[in-house]
Amino acid sequence: MHNLSVAQISQGLSKGEFSSVEITQHFLDRIHQLDSSINAYITKLDESALAAAQQADKQIAAGQANPLTGIPFAHKDIFCAQGVKTTCGSRMLENFISPYDATVVANLKQAGAICLGKTNMDEFAMGSSTETSYFGKTMNPWDLETVPGGSSGGSAAAVAARLAPIATATDTGGSIRQPASLCGITGLKPTYGRVSRWGMIAFASSMDQAGPMGKSAEDCALLLQAMASFDSKDSTSIDHLVPDYSANLNAPLEGLRVGVPKEFFEQGLDPQIAAQVHNALAEYEKLGATLIDIELPNSKLAVPTYYVLAPAEASANLSRFDGVRYGHRCENPSDLMDMYCRSREEGFGEEVKRRIMIGTYVLSAGYYDAYFRKAQQVRRLIKNDFDRAFEKVDIIASPTCPSTAFKFGAKTDNPVEMYLEDIYTISVNLAGLPGMSLPCGQIDGMPVGLQLIGKHFDESLILNAAHMFQQATDWHTLAPAFADNTSEANGGAS
């Protein structure tokens, strides 16, 4: 049951093969049995999920079902959900109960989807391994000794471990695509402005973007359909028609021009990954696409540019966590300054503090021009690179990450090495483009991801290209052994 696609679950529900309550209970049972081993969830919402499932069943019976009615899913714990703990992976918000719904949360409620719980993440979405969460690390279901990637590691691990069919996630510098790659699932970061940021706790406002995770492009299309909307509450939301993302999934790729940026196959790329990605590119040629070499000459500047701009925005975005109105407040402050200092000292973890310090530094008098302003200029150059490339190609393909999932602690002592995890994903955020990761191979049993990058608002084409690849290959159907490691499966031995 937990290997079914969203469309299959929907069909099963409408045919009455099972109810929403049953499939919801099935996933809740799995979460209770398996999640203690991988810690994908921060909050489990059994009660509200089952209540919503009952409602969904009534709707289905009344013939009023939407594509997501009664479908269980998980929310990254970065989305504010009314009456539900919303922690953002931080001690600062350990006991924070949101008084309102994020637009993404409201949209999915409206769509009739059933929220199973809220997933673990790097604190305030700052990290590439989910190791910075205050609520403990999440394990990669493919190898419990390795990281699931991050910051949306909880959502990625939950989908990979079949603890949710689909999940919401967010991506500021690769936080959907990198964990999707490391966990062998499919994840899409839409165009900046496609999904409302209202109620999504901000990390770097000019790059934060929510998107879907699932086992396939087809599932991602359905989830994105419900997430995407123009929202007048978000000034950066773009009033652009939301197309039917499932409509063109099967369009033939004959004549598709696929750009291959040479810079994304250079230094630091594991040759085995390069080989897997080249295999995937060969598959696209078989599907009728043409490969075209392109250049993104400024992409080497993407990581340093990002690590000026994102911390700068974050340093201001996180100022509201001051212990005054909500969130963690230290015990017995001696005065106002003591309250500020200790509340933030205790409430934030090391990586968050590091980025606040970097951001504060690059905005300081005397450094602004050298860092912040310069980085803004480079951001423009990076965007121009893509604009030029898209004059010759329809879509760009590259590896998602330079390596497969790494061991816990392997990069925690060297932040820069951790930051380089996002070397291929970050420039996409700087340019505001849509990008996707889909499984395209394995190395020693660990998944490898292929990244597809599209033009602004070209999510449909990315989904189409990913879906056609998934029709021709079965990397996306592989599940980690852990997913079947239930007492059910072990039942015969007891």
Added chain:
Amino acid sequence: MSWETVIGLEIHVQLKTKSKIFSGSAVDFGQDPNTNASAIDLAMPGTLPVVNAEAMRMATRFGLAIDATINQKSVFERKNYFYPDLPKGYQTTQLAEPIVGPGIVTIQLENGTSKDVRIHHAHLEEDAGKSLHEDFHGMSGIDLNRAGTPLIEIVSEPDMRTPEEAIAFLRQIHAIITYLDISDGEMSQGSMRCDANVSVRPMGQEELGTRTELKNINSFRFVERAINVEVERQIDLIEDGGKVVQETRLYDADKNETRSMRSKEVANDYRYFPCPDLLPVVLSDEFVQAERESLPELPVAKQARFVNEHGLSAYDASILTQNRETADYFETAAKTCGDSKLAANWVTVELAALLNKNDLGISDCPISAENLGQMIQRIKDGSISGKIAKTVFEAMWNGEGSANEIIEAKGLKQVSDSGAIEAMVDEVLAANSQQVDNYRNAAPDKQPKMLGFFVGQVMKISKGQANPGEVNRILKEKL
């Protein structure tokens, strides 16, 4: 040594929008704490700002009113600092690209001259909340009702040289914003707030002295006192061999002194940067043009018209145009009586004095403009003297009716009948024969002054109702 004072003002004006600048909460004062504070105003995680178009419109209108450049692309930035009544930990404001660029405000001075004060720029920003320190048992309360109220901050160049000029400038800004109806402009309520940058330099020196910034000046009256006391302090300091430190100083109206608040050397580095939650605001040509065309008649234009059409002095015109209600009041009174100068006199002198004494605004004036006009008309047609008019005026103030009703009811109509006046003159001359002799023997140049005595006596007998011109004429004849 003689010193020159240099003054620049920064004026914060709360805009009269229905909702806040970045949220839908009502802008409505005097409510229970935190009842006009939404999730956005509380800076709840995940909340985002959306610019209030009405605030942009009002700021645009202000810019057009001072003939300023309107920056059709303006950018909101974050000004970062921690304070409990600043919920986001930054104030959303404008710095590099404010909505209103350089402009000019012309001020009228009492000596009849005018002066142009340059405006450096005016920008939009959000107000902070309030910290409450009483009744919290050693803790502080935070009220965020005010947080997010739209403000325009108007920054002048250091073009003023005296406190009088500063007050005239402040009054002119007040007149403009109230004419535009974009703010209440109540300094006592904080809907208009003024900081003054003050420095001194030896007369003739071009280079500016080190300035201090005076805060907490919350009435027109205090502007003058605060600047004077600070100028004195700076001059004393320099003459004693000291140096002025660039700093923010708080004006204490009770003690009439300024005190150091914080030194700029240890001031915050505000780390301004463009707010990524808000796109640059772009105003179309059509929008700006439509606002320009729909501006009301502004103080300067009205002043010019009052001088040209009504024949008033520039100073009287500037006093009468300080607010729209006063100007309208004057125009109605002038129209009713047909004598603009007399009307201007009555409004700026007698009426202003009574309003002041009773702490009333023109809109609360118990005498309608029509009634005042009617009374002036009765002076003009000789029905009452200027002196009797004051009695009528007071009776109108006390609500005893219209000018005509009061004149009628109290029998105050002037006596111009020459027979009646002759009788009174005869009576006075008979009763004061000694003075009559003195007058007749006096040198001709002394006589006019001596005539006053007889006039006074006649007026006394007539209870002020005799027509003074007629009394004079008949007295001269008989003497």
